[in-house]
Amino acid sequence: MRLPCPICGERDRREFYYQGHAGLLDRPTRDADPQAWVDHVHFRDNPAGETRDLWHHEAGCGAWIVVTRNTVTHEVSGAVLAEKSK
Amino acid sequence: MVKLIAQTACAGLLPKTIGSVTVTEVDAGQVTLIAPHKGQQKAVSAALKTSVGVGFPAPNRSVGTGPRTVWCGKEQALLIGAPCPSLAGAACVDHSDAWAIVQIDGADTVAVLARLTPIDLRANVFKRGHTARTLIGHMTGGITRLGAQSFEVMVMRSMAETLVHDLTQAAENIAARAQNAG
Incomplete structure (x- = not known):
């Protein structure tokens, strides 16, 4: 499996650390409804199809990236820097 | 002593x-990690070029053969083989x-x-x-x-x-x- 780092280009999966769904970037506000925090911390969708994940290019440039992949076909269709993903 | x-x-x-x-x-010899502050990369590169002769490298590139700069991570590079000049827009750490x-x-x-x-x-x-x-x-x-x-x-x-x-x-x-x- 190879991931397209926006800085380094296509690299081996061993260089990356997997964090979780990119929804982790959408942190609720401090005074948000407790249910919003429960959803943010504990609940994830389990999509059949396209999903976006956070990866850290740990053994490379050190960037956090958001990778778009398909859970059905395993196709990796792109990646952007997490700081530019919103 | x-x-x-x-x-x-x-x-x-x-x-x-x-x-x-x-x-x-x-x-x-002397090695310095240079990390330009946000938006300062061009100014830091110009200052490096003036004082050492090599600019700040693009990602995945190195510049120069005598004193040289080698990219080593997101918005970071190593200056190798020359003393680090005073760079206002960057964090510089001695890695010698x-x-x-x-x-x-x-x-x-x-x-x-x-x-x-x-x-x-x-x-x-x-x-x-x-x-x-x-x-x-x-x-x-x-x-x-x-x-x-x-x-x-x-x-x-x-x-x-x-x-x-x-x-x-x-x-x-x-x-x-x-x-x-x-």
């Missing part, structure tokens, strides 16, 4: 010649003696490195002046192409012995295969 003896990272370990490959230590840097030359260099790193080292992809932050065995480090059959590999100094061990083992494997084939 105690007289301290300065030792390079690979003192007593290198140089080595195994098969067609020669591994030698690079004494880098922090890195173990070795040069590998010879016909089988790519084959040896290919045993240790997952990146594509072919000459049409990874050209002279290209550098990469990647894995070398189990270590994170940097690989830079210096010439057709010449590379520089750097890891943190504490891993110098592991680096030499891994390179030696890979080179011995390649040399043994060449011998058996012949």
